[in-house]
Amino acid sequence: MEDDAPVIYGLEFQARALTAQTAETDAIRFLVGTQSLKFDNQIHIIDFDDENNIINKNVLLHQAGEIWHIGASPADKAVLTTCYNKSESHCFLLSLAPFIASLLSLSAVSLVITLACDSRVVSCAAVWRMPSDWETGSHESPDDSAHNPQTLELLCHLDDSAHGSGCVVLWEPMGDGKRVISLADNHALLWDLQESSTQATVSSTATLEGKGQLKFTSGKWSPHHNCSQLATANDTSIRGWDLRTMSQIYCIENAHGQLVRDLDFNPNRQYYLASCGDDCKVKFWDVRNVQEPVKTLEEHSHWVWSVRYNHSHDQLVLTASSDSRLILSNMVSISSEPFGHLVDDDELSEGEDNHQDDKTKEPLKDSVVSTYEEHEDSVYAAEWSSADPWLFASLSYDGRLVINRVPRALKYRILL
Amino acid sequence: MDGEADGSASVSEDNGRRRRVHGMLKLYYGLNEEGKAVEQPESLDPCDINGPHFDPEVYLNKLRRECSLAELMDQETCMVKQIRSLDSDMQTLVYENYNKFISATDTIRKMKNDFKKMEDEMDCLSANMAAITDFSARISGTLQDQHTQITKLSGVHTLLRKLQFLFELPARLNKCLELQAYSQAVSSHRRARCVLQQYSHLPSFKGIQDDCHAIMDKLAQELRQKFRDGGTSAKDLSECVELLLQLDEPAEELCDKFLSHARSRLESDLQGLEAEIRPYPSAVKDSSAQRPSSTAAAGSPADNSPNSSVLPSPTSNTDILEFIDRGCNEFVSSLCLVITSYQELFINHAQSGELASKNIPQMANGKLHAFVDDLAARYFSLVERRIQEEKSVGDNSLLVRALDRFHRRLQAVAKLLPGSDVPNKGTEIVVRAATERVKQYLSALQSFYMDSLTDVRQALATPRLSVAGGAVAGGGVHLGGAASGRDAPTSLPELLSSLSASILNQIKSVLASVHLFTAKDITFSNKPYFKGEFCSQGVRESLVVSFIKFVCQSSRQFCESAGDKGGSTPPALLLLLSRLCLDYETSTISYILTLTDEQFLAQHHSPVTPVTSLCTEAREAAQKLLNHYVKVQGLIISQMLRKSVETRDWVNTIEPRNVRAVMKRVVEDTTSIDVQVGLLYEEGVRKAHSSDSSKRTFSVYSSSRQQARYAASYTPSAPMDTNLLSNIHKLFSERIDIFSSVEFNKVSVMTGIIKISLKTFLECVRLRTFGRYGLQQIQVDCHYLQMYLWRFVSDENLVHFLLDEIVGSSAHRCLDPAPMEQSVIEVICERG
Incomplete structure (x- = not known):
């Protein structure tokens, strides 16, 4: 059983933001947001054709600024949020954007750059809608898409001047695309989107209080408990929030030795949470007991920037690190299926039944499934596909997107 | 004959030919010279001149057919030559055999003559023997009558003597009683007793018997009184018991009485010992006050050891050696005395006399064992309590000497009482004390190590110029003075070397202390436990190896407990420990273990931790520490850089x-x-x-x-x-x-x-x-x-x-x- 080779796609710009298109369950589709201070930023819509191992890309312009975070609506395929930085000089550039785009191959930009002065960087968040015909346009002439990209349609800004700048926007998991949370400095803001997302109002806020300048670095909206819980990270701590009262429900002090970079909830076990950080570790927590992590992984040799549970098989955990590696681990012992997949007896004939017995006798151990070394630079994001549970994408800073699959041997072991 | 044999016959020298001829003769007579002769297939070829199926006609025809005239001629001369040589061989053999036959005939004839002469002498001898027998029969016949008469007379004489003894008996017994010659009285009475019993139907004898009974009862009464008093010397006592036994007193009762006497005395000894265990000085005073009264209560002069000299000084507790000494001198020696006299009385004597039939030795032996076991158990519990108080790891030699004396004295009991398990229990106590000691040393080493680390930590924390003295002082265990006076080392290499040197010294001194347990002049050192298990499991494994493991373990804990925040452990300490572990890996561990193995030449029955695994452990610890050091230092610098980048616009x-x-x-x-x-x-x-x-x-x-x-x-x-x-x-x-x-x-x-x-x-x-x-x-x-x-x-x-x-x-x-x-x-x- 030879595994298919990974598929690599290169972006022209540096990039950090990656998400799967959550509402899309048929096509394998990822969204990538670029980071460029000098050029128009783009959102690349990456379609992966599983059968032919081919990538189709479409590019949408995101002229507002460089994208730090991107989130796709769980209800509407076309709606997404971005967190971006804009600077004064960049705004100036934006007005000239079409001009630059047409002159990409020329060296006209230097003129523009000299004009930029007295700059200020502001971070913002906004909800966008993709133009409805992006797909048709690209199919006609894929080569042209870069040439004449369409622009995102702004639905609304998620800006509240009273609460600083946003860094992360989270959609309500499995919701109807009406509620988002944005984390801004030390505030968590719950927004209601109305009138097909063109209006956003803050319905409630929570504020992290304490000594010094506290700042949320990351967060995750729990899919459990009717989506009433939120977990956030600031510095070395992880906190849980109840969204109904907007009050703190638990706090894991010193969850990591250094900064916590990312969190993810186990999709099947409501109290289980994974976190990763600058101490090169990935920790798994049971939030009912915050004293000790349930499990700790130390496979990376530098900061771990992203941790993601597989949506259907929560033993598969993906971690991305600035040691340019992506690691897929099989954490059977703390998954929802610690003894392997439970198979109904009548599904199996006698012979297979015995075979099954043999297998259950030797339960799978927690292990690193494989280490992916296709990246040359720090990997800041990794995501599972929402359509195919065996497929995932990872994005490194140099703009390289790599699409990989779970090794077949493991896949069959989990399934059978 | 084939051509080849043919050729050799014609050319070969004489010797070779002879052998060949012998071979052929042997073949003829069916003798096999060698095994391989059999294997030669018998040729069926009628043309084989040596084969059994040789047919001269065919052979001749074949020759004629195949050979030329010249060849035929050669063949003929050759054959003639062979025939001639065979003939001469045969003649030689016949001649040799004939000679041997003649000499055999001569020998047989000579033997026949010798035998005839011997026959005549035998006849003469038998005639003489018959005459002698005849004479002897006649002599015995004539002496028969006189012999019977003499026998009868002597019988009458003895009977008369016995009768006289009987008649005199009561008077004699009385006299003995007066003179307190009990033993004589008892023996006289014993001699007469059965006769009197037999003839008691005769009135005169009956009278004598009654008299005797009365006297003997009185005598027994007196003896019992004497025994009960207990004040008599051991010899008197034993005589007393012996006589009572002969007078059919119940032996069991006597045993019990004897032992209860002994017990009261021994218990007073034990009480004296127990009083000394009281750990408080006041209790010591108490005990010294208490003791005379207790001995007085026992009321026995057996407390013959000079008490006053052993009395503990009221200011300090007696040390263990003194305690054991006292135990040995008082308790063990009196116990031995009791055992000897008891055995003398009830076991050895009884075995020789008629009492043996009543199973008295077995009974007495059982009682003795129970008695000894009971008292020894109490003694042991006291000793063990005392040993447990010996907590300080100071001078081990005292303990070892005390244990040695304890063990040695128990050997005496073992000799006296072969079946007893007292010495085994004693050895167990020694073993327990030894293992306990090893444990104490381990914990002392560990605390020494931790103390040293604390000192190092302080030395690292204090600025170089104003270092307080006693950085790597001996930890106050028992080499305290070694390093305390010196100026505290300040630089890392000095700290490292002084740390490792002081640890090594400590290990060496502990080893030396423990080594006392196996010294040649210590009695228990040649017990199998001390030869084998103590060396390998006790010292090597649970002392040295455990300590090394502890060092690695505690070093590793510095990496973990400190957390990732940089933690409380100063990085320099991490570095120092890492180097220490590395040094251990490269040389120290093997040095220590070689030292141990040399000092404790154990026959390695049980598997021991190999040096390599310890080295790997040390290396891992060193690696972990160094990695942690890098991480901590890297983190400190990273934090600076991060802050500087993050806080600036x-x-x-x-x-x-x-x-x-x-x-x-x-x-x-x-x-x-x-x-x-x-x-x-x-x-x-x-x-x-x-x-x-x-x-x-x-x-x-x-x-x-x-x-x-x-x-x-x-x-x-x-x-x-x-x-x-x-x-x-x-x-x-x-x-x-x-x-x-x-x-x-x-x-x-x-x-x-x-x-x-x-x-x-x-x-x-x-x-x-x-x-x-x-x-x-x-x-x-x-x-x-x-x-x-x-x-x-x-x-x-x-x-x-x-x-x-x-x-x-x-x-x-x-x-x-x-x-x-x-x-x-x-x-x-x-x-x-």
Whole structure:
């Protein structure tokens, strides 16, 4: 059983933001947001054709600024949020954007750059809608898409001047695309989107209080408990929030030795949470007991920037690190299926039944499934596909997107 | 005959021929010279002249047919020659046999003559014997009558003597009683008793018997009285018991009485011992007051040991040796005395006399064993309590001598009472005490080690000039004085050497102390436990190996307990411990174990931990500590860099005039770390860089390279080129593991720390946005770092690469990338 080779796609710009298109369950589709201070930023819509191992890309312009975070609506395929930085000089550039785009191959930009002065960087968040015909346009002439990209349609800004700048926007998991949370400095803001997302109002806020300048670095909206819980990270701590009262429900002090970079909830076990950080570790927590992590992984040799549970098989955990590696681990012992997949007896004939017995006798151990070394630079994001549970994408800073699959041997072991 | 044999016969010398002929004769008579002769297949060929199926006709015909005339002639002469030689051989043999036959005939004839002479002499002898028998029969016949008469007379005489004895008996007994010659009375009575019993139907005898009974009863009464008093000497007592036994007193009762007497005396001894165990000085006083009364209560003069000399001084507790001495002198020796006399009385005597039939020895023996076991158990519990009080690990020799004496004295009991398990129990106590001691030593070693570490920690914490004395003092265990007077060592190597030396000394002294247990002059040292298990399991495993493991374990705990925050453990201590563990791995462990094995020549029955596994453990600990050190130091520098990047507004910053202070701090810290590591670890190998890679050439090199790079990356029209360039660059550079394991040398450690720091710098820079001057500041900072950091690492390209990445990344993150002139950078950096 030879595994298919990974598929690599290169972006022209540096990039950090990656998400799967959550509402899309048929096509394998990822969204990538670029980071460029000098050029128009783009959102690349990456379609992966599983059968032919081919990538189709479409590019949408995101002229507002460089994208730090991107989130796709769980209800509407076309709606997404971005967190971006804009600077004064960049705004100036934006007005000239079409001009630059047409002159990409020329060296006209230097003129523009000299004009930029007295700059200020502001971070913002906004909800966008993709133009409805992006797909048709690209199919006609894929080569042209870069040439004449369409622009995102702004639905609304998620800006509240009273609460600083946003860094992360989270959609309500499995919701109807009406509620988002944005984390801004030390505030968590719950927004209601109305009138097909063109209006956003803050319905409630929570504020992290304490000594010094506290700042949320990351967060995750729990899919459990009717989506009433939120977990956030600031510095070395992880906190849980109840969204109904907007009050703190638990706090894991010193969850990591250094900064916590990312969190993810186990999709099947409501109290289980994974976190990763600058101490090169990935920790798994049971939030009912915050004293000790349930499990700790130390496979990376530098900061771990992203941790993601597989949506259907929560033993598969993906971690991305600035040691340019992506690691897929099989954490059977703390998954929802610690003894392997439970198979109904009548599904199996006698012979297979015995075979099954043999297998259950030797339960799978927690292990690193494989280490992916296709990246040359720090990997800041990794995501599972929402359509195919065996497929995932990872994005490194140099703009390289790599699409990989779970090794077949493991896949069959989990399934059978 | 075949041709070959033929040839050899014609040519060979005489000797060879003879042998061959013999062989053929043997063949003829069916004798096999060798096994292989049988194997020769019998030729069925009628033409084989030696074969049994030889047919002369056929042979002749064949010859005639096949051979020419000349050949036939040759054949003929040859055959004739052979026939002749065979004939002569046969003649020789016949002659030899004939000679032997003649000599045999002569011998037989001579033997016949000799036998005839012997027959005549035998006849004469038998006639004489018959005559002798006849005479002897006649003599005995004549003497018969006189013999019977004499026998009868002597019988009458004895009877009369006996009667006289009987009649005199009562008077004699009375007299004996008066004279207190009990034994004589008893023996006289015993002799007469059965006769009197037999003839008691005769009135005269009856009278005598009654008289005797009355007297004997009185006698028994007196004896019993005497026995009960107990005041008599051991000899009297034993005589008394003996007589009573002969008078059919119930032996069981006597045993019980005897033992209860003994018990009261022994118990008073035990009480005396128990009184000494009281740990409080006041209790000692009590006991000294109490003791005379207790001995008085016992009321026995058996307490013959000079009490006054053994009395503990009221101010201090008796030491263990004194205690055991007293136990031995008082309790054990009286116990031995009791055992001997008891055995004398009830077992040895009874076995010889008629009492043996009544199973008295078995009964008596059983009682004795129960008695001894009971008292010994109490004694042992006392001894054990006393030993347990012996907590301080000071002078081991006292304990060992005490145990030795204890054990030695028990051997006496063992000799007296072969079946008893008292000595075994005693040995068990000794074994327990020894293992307990080993445990105490282990914990003493451990606490010594921890104390030493605390001292080291203090020495590290205090500034160099004002170090308080007694840094690595002996930990106050029992070599206390060794290091305390000295000036406290201040530098790391001195600390390390004094730490490891004091630990080693401590181990050695502990080994020496423990070694006393196996000294040749100690009685229990040749018990199998002390020869084997104590050496291998006790000393080697649970003392030395456990201690080494403890050192590794506790070292590793420094990495874990401290957490990732840098923690409470000072990095220098980590470094020191790492070096200590490494030294252990390279030499100390094998040295200690060799030392142990030499001192304790154990026959290794049980598997012991091999040196290699301990070494691996130590090495792992060393590696872990060093990695942790790198991590902690890297983290400290990273934090500085991170703070400096995160807190600054890079977009609106002024044009760089100086290197930022934090960079100078980084270089300073790195230099001091370098010095620190250099004190304990060797330099290590660098990747070959030109020996003259001084600041000057380096900066030229790097500037040219950077210039080229900036030129490419700041050509605004070619964003692709930038990526391409950096990708191509990465293609040729190896992947860098940031938090990886380091080697045991300075360069590797420094490389690790610098890698961690610079990578942090890179990641932080990527999260920020820069203005023109922000980028220039980064350029200046990086150049400054480049100027100073290259010398610390194994591969300077690594520093180049990471710094290039930093500058490249900040250029990417720059709104207005206008790099500073390289010459300006250099000027700023050189200005400092």
